[in-house]
Amino acid sequence: MQTRMSTDTNPTLSDKLATAIADGILNGTLSPGERLDEAGLAEQHGVSRTPVREALRQLAMSGLIDMRPRKGAIVSKATPEEIESLFVAMAEMEATCARLAAMSMTPIERRRLQARHESMIALAAAGETEAYSDANVAFHSAIYAGAHNAPLAEYAMSLRRRVGPFRRAQFRMDGRLLRSNQEHDAVVRAILSGDAAGAHAAMIHHVSLVEDAFEAFAAINAA
Amino acid sequence: MQTRMSTDTNPTLSDKLATAIADGILNGTLSPGERLDEAGLAEQHGVSRTPVREALRQLAMSGLIDMRPRKGAIVSKATPEEIESLFVAMAEMEATCARLAAMSMTPIERRRLQARHESMIALAAAGETEAYSDANVAFHSAIYAGAHNAPLAEYAMSLRRRVGPFRRAQFRMDGRLLRSNQEHDAVVRAILSGDAAGAHAAMIHHVSLVEDAFEAFAAINAA
DNA sequence: CCAGTCCAAATTGTATGCAATTTGCTCAGA
DNA sequence: TCTGAGCAAATTGCATACAATTTGGACTGG
16 A cells, blocks of 8 residues: 555544455455445444545555446456456566565665574474464565565555455465475575575566466366 | 546546646646645635545545645655655666566567657657657557556556656756667667566666656756 | 743534435336 | 336435644743
């Protein structure tokens, strides 16, 4: 999310609603294609329609929902081609951040990245899927931050959120945890050694495999 | 702009206001730091505050304006560091699109890109600054489109818009037109020959020079 | 003259009401 | 049974009204 929006501790109702609705979409309470009724959401949250409308407009710009004039809003439902595009875009953004991170991470950031990575090795070995998943988000966020470029980092994160609804449970694929961790290893090594091109390549490889995993998962579910 | 928003021919008042205000920012009528008074804008456009507020929220998400809860909205005013970040981000996005374009442009798209480029050579030679500037936008847009990835293309375009207010008149720098054209030549050659890495490098080089030109320009104006 | 407090005007945030469009249902007619 | 016209209910878009917060300045005390 472009955080030129209110980040303070004085959020407006619209802002709180926007994050609440976004949460609902991300955790699956609201699924792709589902209709977002203004009056319903308003009553559900105990507010009037006005802040709901503003929140919806905000979410529409982030791509999480679709609004068509006079036809209402729905949770974004993408065609397989659009989902593919989102994954490709995310891979490119992650790779770009990794490349920049390899060039401009501070020594402290590099050490912290390595520490994170090593703690994830243990989680993967123990098969702690949920903890690994959380740590994974933090790992990637650390790389975004290491790029030292707010616009790119924000966009990378917004893409990650946006593909979220389409890749639930991906980590439950057999052996995905360990392979993910091996791929991280290549990324971390490249970043730590300042190998920009290598970091880019390793990250593209990693995220592309995640995409493959998603497609396999989608295929299973469709069957 | 993430065009999950209404693109139809049935735009809502809020949408029309959003583009109107955005135009004002892009063409300099509204300058960075300027306050955006809701009541004022409403009266000025002959509407109530409600659609104005929705438009502002939309623009805030695009990064063109800043909103702080209960403090109103202003045209985004960036520090030199933030402007630098925007230029770097734009360079990375353009380069990424160029790389993807080198890999996936169709023969027709390649021919059209070359045609565009050649017509720009004439404009540069004739010193037609304004026509060149328009053609330049079209040239870069063609490359975004050639990447065949809607999210990346949209983000690249939104970044281009976002830096717009900070780089007015850049092309009037001495000799900028001809050099820009030479850099385009390298980009086009790499794309046409399918040289992904080369296209990336050439585009980064090109856009970075634009940034340098901007900084030189800003330095002159500050003096 | 300056700092600080307090109040009024201005401005933003939210609620409510009404107009306009869409949606879905009923019901005639083939 | 199917199709389509037409009306009623539901839903969105916009305007207006009201509440809450911020802003600017007058005034007091030092």
